[in-house]
Amino acid sequence: MTAAVRRFFGPLSPAGLWLGGAFLLLLLLLPWWGGSYIMTVATTVFYLALVGQSWNLMLGFAGLLSIGHALFVGIGAYTAAYLFAAVGLPPAVGVLPAIGLAVLMGLLIGYLGFRFAIGGVYFALLTIAFAEFVRVVIDHVSWLGATEGFFLKVSEADRHGIDLANLRGAPEMYYYLIMALALGALVLCRYLLRSRLGYYWQAIRDDAGAAEALGVNVLRYKMYAVAISSGMAGVAGVFYAFYQNSLFPEIVFNIERSIEATLGSIVGGVGTLFGPIFGTFILTPLGEIVTEAIDLLKHWHVIDPETKLDGLKLLIWGFIVVLIVLFKPKGLWPWVCVRLRLTRPEAEG
Numbered sequence: 001m002t003a004a005v006r007r008f009f010g011p012l013s014p015a016g017l018w019l020g021g022a023f024l025l026l027l028l029l030l031p032w033w034g035g036s037y038i039m040t041v042a043t044t045v046f047y048l049a050l051v052g053q054s055w056n057l058m059l060g061f062a063g064l065l066s067i068g069h070a071l072f073v074g075i076g077a078y079t080a081a082y083l084f085a086a087v088g089l090p091p092a093v094g095v096l097p098a099i100g101l102a103v104l105m106g107l108l109i110g111y112l113g114f115r116f117a118i119g120g121v122y123f124a125l126l127t128i129a130f131a132e133f134v135r136v137v138i139d140h141v142s143w144l145g146a147t148e149g150f151f152l153k154v155s156e157a158d159r160h161g162i163d164l165a166n167l168r169g170a171p172e173m174y175y176y177l178i179m180a181l182a183l184g185a186l187v188l189c190r191y192l193l194r195s196r197l198g199y200y201w202q203a204i205r206d207d208a209g210a211a212e213a214l215g216v217n218v219l220r221y222k223m224y225a226v227a228i229s230s231g232m233a234g235v236a237g238v239f240y241a242f243y244q245n246s247l248f249p250e251i252v253f254n255i256e257r258s259i260e261a262t263l264g265s266i267v268g269g270v271g272t273l274f275g276p277i278f279g280t281f282i283l284t285p286l287g288e289i290v291t292e293a294i295d296l297l298k299h300w301h302v303i304d305p306e307t308k309l310d311g312l313k314l315l316i317w318g319f320i321v322v323l324i325v326l327f328k329p330k331g332l333w334p335w336v337c338v339r340l341r342l343t344r345p346e347a348e349g
Contacts, residue, residue: 011343011344012342012343012344013341013342013343013344015340015341015342016337016340016341016342016343019340019342020342027042027179030042030175031171031172031175036171039171039172039175040171041284041285041288042175043171043174043175043178043243044284045280045281045284045285046175046178046179046181046182046277046280047178047182047236047239047240047243048260048261048264048280048284049182049185049264049276049277049280049281050178050181050182050185050232050235050236050239051069051073051233051236051260051261052261052262052263052264052265052268052276052277052279052280053182053185053186053189053232053265053276053277054069054072054185054229054230054231054232054233054236054261055069055229055233055261055262055265055276056189056265056270056271056272056275056276057189057192057225057228057229057232058225058226058229059265059270059271060265060270060271060272060275061189061192061193061198061201061202061205061225061271062201062204062205062221062222062225063201063204063205063206063208064110064123064222064225064226065120065121065123065124066123066124066127066229066258067124067125067127067128067255067258067259067262068124068126068127068128068129068130068131068132068255068258069127069229069233069258069261069262070131070252070253070254070255070257070258070261071105071127071130071131071134071253071258072102072105072106072229072230072231072233072234072237073233073234073236073237073240073252073257073261074131074134074135074138074237074247074249074252074253075098075101075102075105075134075234075237076095076098076099076101076102076233076234076235076236076237076238076241077098077237077238077240077241077247077252078138078144078150078237078241078247078252079094079097079098079101079102079234079237079238080094080095080097080098080237080238080241080242081150081152081241081242081247082144082150083097083098084152084166084242085150085152085153090165090166090167091165091166091167091238091241091242092164092165092166092167094238095234095235095238098234098235098237098238099231099234099235101234102230102231102233102234102237103227103230103231103234105130105134105230106226106227106229106230106231107223107226107227107230108130109126109127109130109226110222110223110226110227111223112126113126114218114219114222114223115219127258128255128258131253131255131258132253134253135249135250135252135253135254138249138253139249139250144249149246149247149248150246150247150248151245151246151247152241152242152245152246154168154245161173164177166242167238167239167242167243168242174239174243177239178239178243181235181236181239182277185232186273186274186277188232189273190273192228193273197221197224200216200221201221201225203216204216204218204221204222233261237252240252256314259314263279263283263317263321264276264277264279264280264282264283264284265279265331266279266321266324266325266331267279267282267283267320267321267324267331267332268280268282268331268332268333269330269331269332269333269334270330270331272331272333272334274333275331275332275333275334278332278333278336279331279332279333282332283317283320286316286317286320287313287316287317290312290313290316291313294309294312
């Protein structure tokens with residue numbers, strides 16, 4: 001084991017290493033034991049974990065609240081999808097301009113916010129405003145599908161095998177790809193958090209005025225956080241576009257998508273490394289259970305089959321988040337780490 005690997009896993013206790021290794025092995029073998037439905041749910045979990053990790057980097061590391069994070073996901077998705085459909089540019093290459101546009105949008109929002117001292121909830125409103133603005137623009141551009149949606153053609157042959165360059169293949173390919181991306185984001189965030197950049201972010205998060213007094217260029221390092229976060233979300237958007245093969249602006253840029261990005265981190269623990277993944281592994285299966293329970297109650301006519309309960313999942317999620325904020329304000333992951341002794345006493349979650 002190299003020194004870098006030892007430093008990365010250093011905070012974990014022996015119990016944490018064993019449990020983490022067993023859980024990872026379970027996930028790696030999931031296509032062999034879980035079936036298609038469970039694998040679809042797990043793919044969604046890792047996708048939301050990737051988006052949540054990007055959001056956590058902005059708020060948890062640098063203290064910048066964003067509630068319009070679906071904006072960066074949507075820009076990445078539409079950029080790569082359009083380049084693939086219009087000029088045949090494979091997403092393996094199209095991901096670069098997708099990241100670039102997402103980063104540029106993030107830098108624009110960040111500059112406007114930080115240059116004019118817009119912070120806290122007002123910065124969050126700025127991200128929502130831009131997300132809604134882009135949604136309206138795309139909704140009126142005919143060559144992007146407008147309200148009827150933007151579809152990527154998929155043949156039966158595309159649903160088999162592995163074609164990473166064009167993101168075409170069997171469900172197993174998408175599952176392992178998004179798992180690799182989510183774990184890669186975890187490794188990146190771990191590296192950033194322990195770098196000079198990460199220490200500057202934490203200083204800005206805790207007290208921006210004191211950090212600036214000590215010589216930290218607050219504007220520059222906030223912009224770094226926004227750029228990296230929006231770029232990560234752009235990568236998630238490229239995966240989303242080719243996994244779903246269809247894009248609807250009212251869905252992709254909907255504030256509900258942004259809320260999904262935040263809930264996993266809030267439940268798991270904002271500012272922790274594994275919190276976004278842990279929280280998403282709780283909320284996403286819970287959402288599926290709620291959906292199945294509602295369908296079952298409608299089937300038994302306990303609930304009128306014609307009754308629409310589309311917001312019930314978010315209502316339950318919101319109730320759980322409120323309980324966690326009240327009783328475990330730092331999230332569940334730090335509490336689990338202490339209870340199961342997954343980390344060393346001096347390490348953080």
